[in-house]
Every structure is written in C-alpha cells, then in structure tokens.
Amino acid sequence: MAAHMHKTRRTPAPTIKTLAEITGYSIATISKALRDSPVVAPVTRDLIFKAAREVGYQANARGMALRTGKSFQAAVLMPVTAARDYEWDGVEYTQVLSGVSQALEGTDYRMSVHVIRDAADGAETARRIVDQGLADGLIFSGILADDPRIDLLVDQHFPFVSMGRCRKDLDYAHVDIDNEWAAHAATARLLAGGHRRIALVNPERRLSYALDRLDGFDRAFREAGIAASTDLVVEGDLSTHFGRQSVIALLQVAEPPTAFVCINESTTLGVLSGLGSLGRQVGVDVDVIAYDDINVSAYFTPPITTFYQPIEVLGRTLGQFLLKRMEGEDPKALRQVFRPTLIERQPDNLGGRLV
Amino acid sequence: MAAHMHKTRRTPAPTIKTLAEITGYSIATISKALRDSPVVAPVTRDLIFKAAREVGYQANARGMALRTGKSFQAAVLMPVTAARDYEWDGVEYTQVLSGVSQALEGTDYRMSVHVIRDAADGAETARRIVDQGLADGLIFSGILADDPRIDLLVDQHFPFVSMGRCRKDLDYAHVDIDNEWAAHAATARLLAGGHRRIALVNPERRLSYALDRLDGFDRAFREAGIAASTDLVVEGDLSTHFGRQSVIALLQVAEPPTAFVCINESTTLGVLSGLGSLGRQVGVDVDVIAYDDINVSAYFTPPITTFYQPIEVLGRTLGQFLLKRMEGEDPKALRQVFRPTLIERQPDNLGGRLV
DNA sequence: AAGAAAAATATAAACGTTTTTATTTTGATA
C-alpha cells in the first residue's frame, strides 16, 4: 500500500450540489437528470451521469428519505417464541430473511428486522411501523385465522405481503404453502399404508394454517370412509420440547397412534426423540411423516418421509411481491401458494407389516 | 367499534412545528427541550413535554437523520452460506438477531440485517455500510484469523462489535466463546475416558476459531503426553452434509477414530446421521461430544455430551456493547469471552469399556 | 433604579433531496 494512498479519505461524499458545481447545471436539473426525467435534454443527462460516475456520486438516502417521506426500508417481522431455555425454534427464519434479501438486492431498499415475541407484540409493532413510517412495506408470517395485522394494513392501504393466509375474504398479497393439501396427502398416505390411528401434531388452533391442516387431515379420513382419529390431534407451540412431550402423552392413551404427522423440523426432532426414549423404532413400531423446509429430515435416523418446500424460495417470492406492492401493483395479482414435494424415505406401512 | 372512531386518521403526524404553535415557543426551544438541553428552563421544558405527550409527538427519524448525519440503524451481517440445496445451516442466527434486538429495545436504533454470502461479500458490504453511512454501527461474526473487516473498521473508527476475535493484536469490542478451552476440555474428557484416536470436526482453517479449537485439541494431547491424532482433523463448512461425509470418510482410515469432537449442532446431526447409516451406535461403538448453542443436543438419540452456551446471550451482549461503542465508549472496556457449560449426557468412555 | 451579567428564548441557516414555479433559450412560424 503506497504512501500516497491515503486511507482516511476525509473528502466529504459528493452531493447533488457537487455535481452542480462540476457540470454548471443547477441542482434541480441534476436531480431530474439522475431520476431520468424526460424534461432534461438527453445530452445534458449524459453529461451529468458521466460526472456522477466520475466522482462516485451516491444519492444520500437520508436526504431522499426526508424529502419523499419514504424510508427505503422493507420491514420483516421475525417471530421469536419466548420458549423456555432458548429452544431450537423458528430456525427456518434465516432462510426467509435470505430470500427476502435476495429479492431486495440491487434496489434502494434495505431490510430491517423487527423481532416480535407473540401475536399481540406483532400487531403493535405493525401499528408502529405504519404510524411512524418506519418502513415502506412489511412482511410477516404466523398468520392467525383472524389476523389484526392484515385488517390494519389493508385498511390503511399499507403495502405488505403475508406468509400465510387468514380466513377472511380480503384482497392482499400473500405467499403460502398448501397446508390443506400437504396434510391431506400425508394422512392419505398413512391410511393407504394401513394405519388407522394417526396422530396429528399441529400448531395452535388460532393459527390459520393449523385449521388448514386439520381440514386436510379430516378430508383424508372422510375420503377413505374411516372415522378420523381426532382424539389424537395435539396442539401446541412448534418447539422440540412440545414434539417430545406430545409423543410421550399420546403413546399412553388406550388406543395409541401407529403413525404421526408432524408440522416442522423442530417438532419432528422432538417426536423422534420421544419415540427413541420410549424404545419405539421408526419404520418398525411407528411411522412418521414430517413437513420440512430446511432440508434436515434426510439426516434423521432413520430418514423419514417428508413434504419438502425450501422456504428460501418463499422468502424470495415474498420480497419480489413486496417490491411490486410498494410500486402500487394490485394485490390481487400477487398471490402464490406452493405445494411441497413428497420425498418418500420410508414405505410408511410399518415396514410392510400393515399392508 | 363506534362510528365516530375514524380509522384513517389523516391528520398529518405532529412535528416540532406543531408543538411550537401549540405552546407558543420557537422550534429551537422545542427541540432543545425535547433533547433535555440544560439551557431551557425547567418550567417550559415540562410544558413542552406535556404538549408532546398530549398530541402524541414522535420525533421524525428522517429529519433527525438528515440533520445529524446518523442513520439510527444498527447493522448486522448475517452469513448465509450458499450451501447446496438450502442446507440447514446458520440456523442459530435467529437467536443472535433476537439477542441484538433485545438490547436495542427502547432505544432509537433499529436493526437492519444484511445477508452476506461469503467473506469477500462481507468485506464489501462492510465497506459500503461505512462509505454510504448506511448504519451507525455494525455487528458481524465468522471472524477470519486475518479479517479485513476488522482492519477497515478499526482504521475508520467505525463503531462495531465482532462475534469472535481475529488473531491480530488490535483494540476492538468483541464477544466470543472460549473455543480453545472448550476444545481442550472435550478432548481431555475423551482422553480421560480412554480414547486415543479422536477426530476433530473443525471449520475451515482461515476462520479464527478453527485455530483456537486446534490449539485446545493439541494442548489436551500434549498435557496427556499422547501424540495428537492430527490426521483425524477434518475441515469444511459447517453443514449437516459435511458432518455426514466426514464420518463416512474418517471411519475408512486404517486406524479409525473412536470418538468425535464436533463444532455445532448442524454438523453434529450430520455426524450422527453418518454413524447411524454405518450401523455404529453412539455410546457403544463411538463417542461424540458436541458444541451446541441452541439447546438441541438433548433431543438427539441418544443424547450426547455437549458444551452449551445459549447464543442469544451473546447476541444480547453484542447489542449492548454496540450501543456503548456508538456512544463513544472505549473498545478496550467492551470485551467478553464466554465459557460454555459442560452437559454430561454420556460417560464418553464407550459405555465403560474403555476405562 | 441603572447597569451588567446571566438566563431564556428566538432567528436563521443547514443537512441533501424533490418538486413547484419561474425564467431563459431554442426552434418554428409568419
């Protein structure tokens, strides 16, 4: 590193004013030129761009923000369940953030993350973001069957995209997983494998997708003409601890389940742990089908059948949709429901003993 | 909800000017009063605060930002390894974000997250954050033995806190885990259990803490007067896939390891998966000691001995340190190295057969 | 009670943009 290469370049960053001095045009013309306004002559536009490039001009986000009232922030509400003892939970959110961030790349928007502890906290945070103009758009998940955030944002015409759908008939941009379909497919597969007593490890019922999954579960039984084992549906947070406790409780009932349909990786790990400590072998004594969005099920011992949907893809779509929403696009056009792909790692008929 | 309760309150948010009109003071006095300047009389200060409370005044972040040149953003660099197929990796980062966010709560700072794909990307992003003033402070991890980000930020006097220490003797705020100690303790425990051929599943060597762990590993052997099994040290990314492949490769060498020291949960899961598919039983054929920061090891089958340090605590400390750094506190005072706690879930002597 | 010092408040400028309005320049028409 040569001596002349002074590290602390204390030259203040060039502004629109700098460009005005260099080129001789007024700051108004500079501004318009940089924003590609048609009123400025092509020749001068090029001149100004050249100068901007030469001095390395970068629009000052704060100046723009103040003048336009925009924040150039895309906010994401990240749920962190206040589970006891720092439970492994919500880990898939890094993938969501990664996806959103990818979509935002190359735009003027930055991603700000707001950690929320529960639904009420989420609603309050959403309100603050809107009221204080902390962001120009919002992404959130953990959608309730009746979600106050959606009501608020639709009402205020604030751009947002939700990961999940509420049960109200409103127009809003969203991305979701076809949980009804997935739960149906998992249950139907187990029924076809000969299982009759099937447990559903489900999220709390106020969450919209808990209902979706219940619907799919019920439909599979109905279509098979078999009474649904609704007494084997358990509901709770999505922690590993919950998965483990559920198994231990469920295997104590009079007619215990021979199969489990699980909701996510962390709960599945708990279920497997519970089975292991009770001495039950997956694929021999009991079958487990999981839903997975971070590709971890392949590493469970033994590997289990999974519905897999990389959540980063959802994250990317969320980001793309939000950008469009912030540009005023009609939310009706911004909806996508993904169907996870089935990865069969077990026969799910107790090693052939059931069928 | 009554009809008079108009939802879209289109009253523009109150500004300092609004308060000036209400109270009759000038905007300068308002500003100073709100900032608790001593030059304004206590009586008027109270008057102004009362008015502010009444109209629900909230300082406009954009105005402040422009005037002060601050962004009120605390940036966090979140690594997302571009691992094949959306591998389960870096999941603990939600906990870090949660911790940082907790520390920031109640302050004027928001947390912005910048996803980085690799070390070079991280350095470039750091540079951009400094040059464009995208944030007032920076938090990052994945520290290299010689990390250009630390060099840059120290040089530019930009406030930051690193999660991890580089190998240069510089003054900077940091939080770290005592990896040398943990690796030493794990290795010593296995040696005491009778193991002689011990594998170390380690991160890439350019990462600072990979060296720390190697140091601890070597020291344990040296103190025991035994030749270190350095041929059993493998290095790679921290993915589950890597853990699995490592085991499969290591068990094929002439004198295979009887024990494994693992670096994180995701790699550990891969190691267990590899052992399982080779028919080796943990606690019987082989012992595994892991490091864990999201409390998941308890759910592995069988549960394994772990060094546990909830990473959310580190996150919180990172945030607290950054706040102090941004207020100009001396970085020398802002250092903390955590020692994880040992959770013994196995005897780690092959079920007693070794000792 | 006058004067000076101290305290309290006000005025004005500035941060870097965008946008409305005004002015100048160019080109076309007669």
Add this chain to the structure above:
DNA sequence: TATCAAAATAAAAACGTTTATATTTTTCTT
C-alpha cells in the same frame, strides 16, 4: 426578423430536524 410556443434550465420552497448566533428577558449588583 419579430413573435410565439415549446423545450430546457434555474430559482425557490419544502421535508423535520439541530445548532450557531442573535435577541430578549430576568436576575443580581451597586
């Protein structure tokens, strides 16, 4: 070549703060 419309550019105001400087009011001294 004078007139006018259109095109190009400039001037000025505004966004909501903070802060340097100026002014007014109060308090203290004598």
